[in-house]
Amino acid sequence: MSLTVEKLHKKYKENQVIQNFDFQISPGEIVILLGSSGTGKTTFMRLINNLERADRGTIQIDGHYLCKDNGKKAVYENRHQQRIYQNSLGMVFQDYQLFPNFTVLENLLEASLAQKLDSKENLTERAMTLLSEMEIKEKATVYPSTLSGGQKQRVAIARALMLEPSVLCFDEPTSALDVDSANRVGSLIRQLSEDGKAILIVTHDRSFGQEYGTRIISSESFINQA
Ligand SMILES: Nc1ncnc2c1ncn2[C@@H]1O[C@H](COP(=O)(O)OP(=O)(O)OP(=O)(O)O)[C@@H](O)[C@H]1O
Ligand SMILES: [Mg+2]
Known part of the structure; x- marks a missing residue:
């Protein structure tokens, strides 16, 4: 297992974007995160990249914690521990x-x-x-x-x-690329996964997701009533 997220909650004012969400990704996987606009995909990426604070939940990579839930809220680790976590996770932003x-x-x-x-x-x-x-x-x-x-x-x-990093995240990796360049980055991503990275990709590009993903999840699953 690389990245493990347990019982994650995030709301902006009254807007509950993520509720009781569990997620795991293992080395070699390419997980495609699809879903409608405004359902929290960027928010989730920002949370696991430590660019945004969770309200509740536990986030860790290979036993290196970013935050742990103490039964009331997500408690963030000290800066040194956060740095170790962050070095385990690479991010390729949409605008690079x-x-x-x-x-x-x-x-x-x-x-x-x-x-x-x-x-x-x-x-x-x-x-x-x-x-x-x-x-x-x-x-x-x-x-x-x-x-x-x-x-x-x-x-x-x-x-x-x-x-x-053991986990590599991409936000909309193909949105600025023509079809040939998109396939080139797709092959590169596949190679990285074969080298043992866990890859998480947010995209609206369904055909890219179907071609290169090993698992597809929907951001509609960010809200869990249970
Ligand atoms: N900094 C913020 N302050 C308040 N609300 C926010 C903030 N960031 C996001 N939101 C709200 O959280 C919800 C999820 O937004 P987010 O950007 O994560 O969606 P998304 O799934 O990435 O959408 P898109 O596909 O359009 O990029 C939206 O309702 C948005 O208005
Ligand atoms: Mg977004």
Whole structure:
């Protein structure tokens, strides 16, 4: 098991978006999260990425907790524990969120250098290997503004992989891509799952979900009455 979410609750004012929701994802799975607009898909992604606070529930990856429910509310771990959790989860945003003033290579190095995870030399070697796997090694020294959409996305994927996450999340990975580029990222995602990552994808693209997903869940299941 990688990511485990138990009895998650989240509401905005009177709007209960997620209620008593349980979710698990294992290495090798590609879970597709489908559902109508406004049903909480982005909210769920933000919760597991620690960009939003849960009201109730427990969230963990491989025994590293982000928060635990104490019977009354979700209690968040200390910053150090939260950091360990967050390093286990990579996120590729819909708009990629690359740093515009950093080169491609600097984008990859930023988080791991800031956390002093290894020497600069070793981290640079790892970054160049990832860029080469993503077939964008020759773009290492350019700035993100000079890249195509598909290239930016592959930089964002390489950056997410720098911290060796066990879970990788994608928000609408194909919305900005033509069919060929979408299939290219689909094959890449499949390869990552075969390498043992657990993949969670929010998409409105049903044919992509059916082609590449190993399991499809609906955001209508975020609300559980029980
Ligand atoms: N920061 C916020 N403050 C208040 N309400 C919010 C906030 N973020 C989301 N909501 C509400 O929570 C609900 C779920 O929103 P969310 O963005 O998670 O939906 P979604 O499933 O991602 O929709 P879409 O498919 O359109 O992207 C909506 O009713 C939305 O208005
Ligand atoms: Mg959304």
